[in-house]
Amino acid sequence: MRKLFATLALAFSALLAFAAPANAERVRDLGQFQGVRSNQLTGYGIVVGLPGTGDDNLAYLTQAMKGVSGRMGLTLPPGVAPGLKNAAAVMITADLPAFSKPGQRIDVTVSTIGKAKSLRGGALIMTPLYGADGQIYAMAQGNLAVGGLDVGGRDGSNVTINIPTVGRIADGASVERAVATGFDNGGDLSWNLFTADFMTASRVRDAINRKLPGTATVTDGVSLALRLPPNADTRASLMAAIEMIDVSPAETPARVIVNSRTGTVVINSAVRVAPAAISHGKLVVRVDEKPTVVQPAPFSGGRTAVEQSSRIRVEEEDRKVMMFQPGASLSKIVDALNMLGVTPSDLVAILEALKQAGALKAEMVVI
Structure with a gap:
């Protein structure tokens, strides 16, 4: 039994050692080889x-x-x-x-x-x-x-x-005609990220070089140059192995996406808020007009007239003041805004005000 437990413990340790890192993605999901496209x-x-x-x-x-x-x-x-x-x-x-x-x-x-x-x-x-x-x-x-x-x-x-x-x-x-991809040509083969990011490019380079030492170098924030053999069969095998390597990409930049046509607001998990207080209320002024017709008494010589009657009401919702702590995360932001009961249009106004106040640490993108 002791030998069995020791064997299981050793196997479990090996699995942990070779397990993919948390939030890892395959290289093929982060970019593609240049020329290999539709x-x-x-x-x-x-x-x-x-x-x-x-x-x-x-x-x-x-x-x-x-x-x-x-x-x-x-x-x-x-x-x-x-x-x-x-x-x-x-x-x-x-x-x-x-x-x-x-x-x-x-x-x-x-x-x-x-x-x-x-x-x-x-x-x-x-x-x-x-x-x-x-x-x-x-x-x-x-x-x-x-x-x-x-x-x-x-x-x-x-x-x-x-x-x-x-x-x-x-x-x-x-x-009827094939498109040249440059796959079978000698020299370096370029691999491009779908989204430019120097940190992700560096991590992909390191992951490839750990598996195939001296193969990858970073060209810029998008491209890597891969030194692969000119032989098509060997090159295809190495490309397949590279595509299946697991890499933990860098965290995406903090962004708030606002769709001005549909009112959709998307906040990614990297958004943080500096200390700020929000008070959001709604003031409603309603004017009701109820004109009445006034008839003169018989044989009085008067004329029928319209008497104006106006009623003005002012309503203001009682909303609380919400306080954001330093470095508040996405979940805290959502909880606070839900407590205020904001609509999508109100949410856009609040986010714009936080951005102007310097409390919203994110890029606002309006599409």
């Missing part, structure tokens, strides 16, 4: 086969239909605009993942750019998808899956569910 593709095309819910004689759609007909060997009469209720001009967007090779399939999203009411039941004609450099990287074609619905009646009533003018084609495009 690329956006766009294209202009035509969806056909619509049940009368397409565009109606749009000039650019008419020209496109004539071009498509010409490629098929059909020449439309000059000066005649075909009725195009069964077709719609669309924009196609897609993301080309890193390391995509010719012949692989990617999903595409199709959206109308004209007056088409719905793309339900339509099929996209073969359309080239272009990258930012103007080169063709994929070809899209296929039947659309539309989650929206648009139904109208003769009296003008209309019911729309979701968005019927946007559809998606799973595996709707075939990759």
Whole structure:
């Protein structure tokens, strides 16, 4: 039994020694290797086969239909605009993942750019998808899956569910050209943080060098230079090992985020408040007008008149004064503001006042 307990204690100690640090995150969740990213593709095309819910004689759609007909060997009469209720001009967007090779399939999203009411039941004609450099990287074609619905009646009533003018084609495009990532080139490989932070960059460097000594150096607050072998197989294995290393990132800067459109206020855990007292009350002044009609006595020769009657009331809520202790944390701030019973708009006013008083140790960001 003693040997068993000793073995268990030794195993437990080993687990503690190799356990991930508190609040640790994987390197792959903090950033990514430069060049290993997706690329956006766009294209202009035509969806056909619509049940009368397409565009109606749009000039650019008419020209496109004539071009498509010409490629098929059909020449439309000059000066005649075909009725195009069964077709719609669309924009196609897609993301080309890193390391995509010719012949692989990617999903595409199709959206109308004209007056088409719905793309339900339509099929996209073969359309080239272009990258930012103007080169063709994929070809899209296929039947659309539309989650929206648009139904109208003769009296003008209309019911729309979701968005019927946007559809998606799973595996709707075939990759025709690969994007160079620089992965298989010799020399240093750059790794970039998603958010610039010198402390986090230094901790990532130290964690990588503990596992692979002499591999990482900090370039700036975002980038690390990694000295990896030029061999693609060895480089891929080392990159996979680096991505799974656990790192404790630096604490985020103290910020208060205010959404001016929705009234949402977000306070992160790094926010601290210096000694301050808050008194927040609400003064309501209400004026009620109740005019009355005064009728003269019969045969008195008087005229009917309106007599004004006003009533003014002043109400002020009784609110307590809250005192923040030095270095008050987020939980203390929330508890105190909840006791005051503040609304989101009142909370923004209080935080702005604390910032002006120099008591709020945080950056206020209005979005």
